[in-house]
Amino acid sequence: MTASVVKVTGLTHSQGTFRLDSVDFDLPTGLVMGFVGPNGSGKTTTIKALLGMFHPDSGSVELFGGEAPGAASTTERVGVVLDQLFVSPDWKVGSLTYRVGAFFASWDRAAFGDYLERFRISPSARVGTLSRGEGVKLSLAMALAHHPDLLILDEPTSGLDPVSRADLVDILREFMIDPSHSILFSTHITSDLDSLADLILVIDNGRIAFSGAVDALHEEFAMVHGTEKLTPEARASVLGLRRTGSRFDGLIRAEATPLFGPTTVIDAASTDDVIVHIARNGSTPQEVHS
Amino acid sequence: MIAKFVLFDMLNFVTPVKRVAPALFLVLVAPAVAPWPAVGIGSAAIVMSLLASNPFATDERGRLDTLYATLPMSRQNIVVGRYLALVVMYLVVAVLATASTLFVQIASGDAVDFWLLGVVNVASLLIFAVGLAVQLPFFFSLGFTRARLMTFIPATLLVGGAALASQLGLIHGAQLTRLISHNLDILWPTASLLCAAALAASVVISAMRYRRRAL
Numbered sequence: 001m002t003a004s005v006v007k008v009t010g011l012t013h014s015q016g017t018f019r020l021d022s023v024d025f026d027l028p029t030g031l032v033m034g035f036v037g038p039n040g041s042g043k044t045t046t047i048k049a050l051l052g053m054f055h056p057d058s059g060s061v062e063l064f065g066g067e068a069p070g071a072a073s074t075t076e077r078v079g080v081v082l083d084q085l086f087v088s089p090d091w092k093v094g095s096l097t098y099r100v101g102a103f104f105a106s107w108d109r110a111a112f113g114d115y116l117e118r119f120r121i122s123p124s125a126r127v128g129t130l131s132r133g134e135g136v137k138l139s140l141a142m143a144l145a146h147h148p149d150l151l152i153l154d155e156p157t158s159g160l161d162p163v164s165r166a167d168l169v170d171i172l173r174e175f176m177i178d179p180s181h182s183i184l185f186s187t188h189i190t191s192d193l194d195s196l197a198d199l200i201l202v203i204d205n206g207r208i209a210f211s212g213a214v215d216a217l218h219e220e221f222a223m224v225h226g227t228e229k230l231t232p233e234a235r236a237s238v239l240g241l242r243r244t245g246s247r248f249d250g251l252i253r254a255e256a257t258p259l260f261g262p263t264t265v266i267d268a269a270s271t272d273d274v275i276v277h278i279a280r281n282g283s284t285p286q287e288v289h290s
Numbered sequence: 291m292i293a294k295f296v297l298f299d300m301l302n303f304v305t306p307v308k309r310v311a312p313a314l315f316l317v318l319v320a321p322a323v324a325p326w327p328a329v330g331i332g333s334a335a336i337v338m339s340l341l342a343s344n345p346f347a348t349d350e351r352g353r354l355d356t357l358y359a360t361l362p363m364s365r366q367n368i369v370v371g372r373y374l375a376l377v378v379m380y381l382v383v384a385v386l387a388t389a390s391t392l393f394v395q396i397a398s399g400d401a402v403d404f405w406l407l408g409v410v411n412v413a414s415l416l417i418f419a420v421g422l423a424v425q426l427p428f429f430f431s432l433g434f435t436r437a438r439l440m441t442f443i444p445a446t447l448l449v450g451g452a453a454l455a456s457q458l459g460l461i462h463g464a465q466l467t468r469l470i471s472h473n474l475d476i477l478w479p480t481a482s483l484l485c486a487a488a489l490a491a492s493v494v495i496s497a498m499r500y501r502r503r504a505l
Binding site: 080082085089100103127 | 297302305306352354356359360361365502505
């Protein structure tokens with residue numbers, strides 16, 4: 001059995017009106033887990049818990065088979081890329097080697113320089129002058145320069161152009177050549193995960209809506225479209241039911257397929273379909289009319 | 291690891307230089323323009339007390355609390371490192387201010403009063419240490435924006451309190467000088483002990499508050 005690089009059990013935390021509610025998941029070593037969900041669903045809060053940035057109300061987070069998040073021995077092995085850079089805009093890019101690299105025993109000055117060259121980021125540039133895409137690439141260079149075993153990415157691709165997104169995914173693929181490496185990749189651009197993710201974790205309103213293999217997600221859910229009148233059982237089985245005149249569409253679990261008549265079209269559900277309809281179901285439990 | 295953070299913080303303190311240069315320039319030129327040269331050393335305590343919030347402002351501006359969470363070092367070490375960095379920077383500024391004062395006195399042909407310089411340095415260190423001990427737990431607990439009033443409160447209370455006490459006749463220069471002269475042998479150890487105790491208590495509170503703070 002493959003050891004878990006991340007194990008989250010019953011993670012619960014309230015912050016204002018938002019509540020992360022009994023989040024459980026497991027990321028085995030050597031795999032990429034896509035972490036998807038609408039904005040405000042709890043992705044960033046969960047990632048902050050993995051980094052030890054707050055103390056949860058209850059539950060536990062274990063990294064690398066039992067180590068606490070935030071401990072020096074774990075942070076040395078974790079590379080982090082967030083949606084915004086977390087270095088001072090006044091610093092020069094090249095200075096990160098002695099400002100940040102000095103803290104890591106495994107910081108590879110040459111590798112950092114190579115990444116800067118590959119990303120065409122000048123070491124003499126001030127961080128504050130970098131574009132959004134360059135900022136993400138600089139974060140990635142910092143994260144990879146100390147040779148981590150686990151990469152935690154929090155919506156790094158939001159706001160990036162397609163070329164930069166493709167570059168990022170290419171680098172992540174290279175990172176995954178080493179079987180001891182793992183990635184937790186939070187995003188709401190699910191196409192980034194298409195060729196990369198082995199597992200998928202869907203979160204909505206602070207709760208895990210699905211956790212498993214990408215293929216299992218597509219097997220578990222299906223889209224229904226039709227015009228027929230729905231039986232109460234069929235109607236209850238549809239997540240995020242949407243009506244447009246006499247037509248309806250929504251998401252169902254595959255096991256609910258027999259509840260629908262022959263005139264209803266049942267299609268494969270994309271990851272986006274699952275997120276949209278689960279979120280819609282959470283916000284409006286009955287149905288949406290348009 | 292604490293030493294690395296001290297260096298990191300000191301480097302950040304002077305980056306960019308233009309942010310701290312005017313205040314440091316004031317400390318260095320004060321002996322030449324003020325009627326009482328030792329005011330340069332005294333102003334070092336006030337200026338450095340006002341600048342103690344600077345690293346926290348830099349933390350917020352660059353989201354450095356998030357960076358610290360990704361570094362292989364504990365929050366406790368970050369707290370200790372920041373206190374040490376600020377004390378070391380104060381000592382550097384105090385040495386520069388003392389050198390500047392000596393230079394002005396020698397250049398102007400005045401007799402150098404080493405006793406007075408020593409007493410002003412002790413008082414200045416005490417003022418800075420107490421100011422730092424009061425301010426930093428608030429900054430570690432709340433961050434710069436929510437605690438920014440603490441930038442000015444210790445220095446304002448100190449300067450305002452001294453001015454008020456002087457106006458009310460509670461402080462007499464001659465009496466104070468006599469008191470200090472008669473207790474010179476215990477001045478340094480007492481001041482050092484007070485500074486160390488205030489800072490140690492402050493470090494413990496800051497470490498507890500920062501450990502519990504959600505970043």
